Amino acid sequence: MREFKRLTPYREALRLLLDDLSEIPEVVEVPLDEALGRVLAGDVVSPIDSPPFDRSAVDGYALRAEDTFQAREYSPVELKVIDEIVAGEESGARVEPGTAVKLMTGSKMPEGANAVLMQEMAEREGEVIRVLRPVAPGQNVAFAGEDVKKGEVILRKGQVLRPQDLALLKSVGFKTVKVKRKPRVGIVVTGDELIEDFDEEALKAGKILESNSVMLKGLVRQYFGEPVFYGVVPDDEEAIREVIERAKKENDLVLVTGGSAFGDKDFAHRFVKLLFHGTTIKPGRPIGYGERVFIMSGYPVAVFAQFHLYVKHALAKLVGAKNYEVRVRATLTERVPSQLGRHEFVKVWYEDGKARPIKKKGSGIISSLVESNGYIEIPEDSEGYLEGDVVIVVLY
């Protein structure tokens, strides 16, 4: 009877793995347009104040707020318009008591003025505007450095870039951004029973349609990597040894599915010096890792759990990504028992503050993944959660 001598506790295995990997040093500079979802390689400092000076936030009239404090609809205040400028121009005039300067959105505030009346709110007659209501000091003015200050860190290393992050970079003058090179992730799928194309006869005879590769490619893409698929390799010791060697050379990380247990044909784990083999996670216990290679299960659900519990964190470490998970609080709609000594990965459907555990079991049951949108983790020392317990759901 061959089994794992010892199951490495989940957290211990994760630490071994993360300690073994280091952030990839390569940085690539990409146009902002191609940077969505990429991971920022270093802190970004603003080269300018933004806005670079006090400016109007609207089209309207720059004025002295104090001139308008007595303005009422039945007794408007009249101001003389002493200058009119268009967008991108600057007024040389100084706003003295009783005067105003017409300007556009983004125009530099003229000297003397401390507020802007929106154009739509002014009644204009020749050189005069009538103000019907008081304007507060600072109203409709965007102050210099109000958005970001020169020298300020505006984005931090590890940020996964979103549309608004790109806008901020652009607004202070950047057209490119330095991001981490995408880690190359070799994917090797092993198993004599696997076929790639639909074949009713073969399925009847016991073959299985291989689905791990398309899933892993998608997961690798979601978590910053570039997948490289090495195809389905038969359960042949030499073939597996050869492809693992090659994939190791050509990639930052290698994922091998199948061959992680101790069947007669489980070869993959023999060709890697493993830091751990067999951990307390459920499903997915027979996972091994060493030399940047993961030896994973053959079952899609186990592979999915192994990816989220281990591989995802490895990829985040390689690129230095922060905040790469969406973790939300939820109330369980029913109890979830868990085996002591196992770190359980429980699929749930999260909606409106509630997490409903997906009951379908079995590591071949891909539909259970499809019916879920997140997972909870139940550590080794817990027998599970009760209905109504508040848990953390990681969304996917």
Next chain:
Amino acid sequence: MREFKRLTPYREALRLLLDDLSEIPEVVEVPLDEALGRVLAGDVVSPIDSPPFDRSAVDGYALRAEDTFQAREYSPVELKVIDEIVAGEESGARVEPGTAVKLMTGSKMPEGANAVLMQEMAEREGEVIRVLRPVAPGQNVAFAGEDVKKGEVILRKGQVLRPQDLALLKSVGFKTVKVKRKPRVGIVVTGDELIEDFDEEALKAGKILESNSVMLKGLVRQYFGEPVFYGVVPDDEEAIREVIERAKKENDLVLVTGGSAFGDKDFAHRFVKLLFHGTTIKPGRPIGYGERVFIMSGYPVAVFAQFHLYVKHALAKLVGAKNYEVRVRATLTERVPSQLGRHEFVKVWYEDGKARPIKKKGSGIISSLVESNGYIEIPEDSEGYLEGDVVIVVLY
């Protein structure tokens, strides 16, 4: 004084807009590998039972569970191995009382057997295995149709495809999937004050670095679309008319930033027959929509809010996407006052069940978007929320 005669309530404007748009009919068939994040064009029905027959979920020995009920470590049950098959083969043998068949993961269950003993749990000696513990009926067996049944809808129209969805499609024999064509979204940015390249002199003179285009391109990509950028157009009536006409012809949707208010140079809204112009949202009130064209603000924060409150839902309608938002429940860390009559878009930082409102105001303040990871909405009839109130956060 020119202003909006009436602000259309948020929900009314949204309904007008969604009623005006219809789902785009075109469907494209893409390889599974290219389908991540695409929107499923129709329900998908499984052409097969999966698994196609009862099969073993592990490498091991198929047996009759009842033969093992008396098995104890100190008094093992012995079974005779009458056949051995490898992956993808089928046994012709029938498992009679006292016998077992050695098989592999995925092997068809031989007649007579109703459970599988994992190989690692069996002590083998020649033709005999010793079973040390009882095996439950059904243990380690994946039953026919257990994952999905032939004819069953396995994925629904509108699903945004995830890695596990692709795996399910592959596991029942698909290599391609029909998804909606990506809507083409024309982006037109207007404003004399805008520059595309960093230029210190120009900035000092009142110019502004344009940042809406890169943000909108990113947002459009996040929500199923393909952005087409028409560049920065000066505040010239003819130029704006021409580019809007062209963009309308070439796209499913057009986003115009700038020119939505009533300044002298706000031309854009004059060239579109608007269904509404001016709504109760804050920020972003001066938004107009008609003829598949959005006339949006010039300010990045207002544009961002307008996108999430209106454009995102329009794009989802065009492709028929479901579940395109991550909505989570959260407790507010402090009170958020809101103006009656306005539908407020409040940026928050969501973490661990709590939502912290981002105080920075001003529609030019892009850093306020960067510091947030979601928003809450406060409808017109509410004066806001108190500290401790439970709200729904839409994550971004």
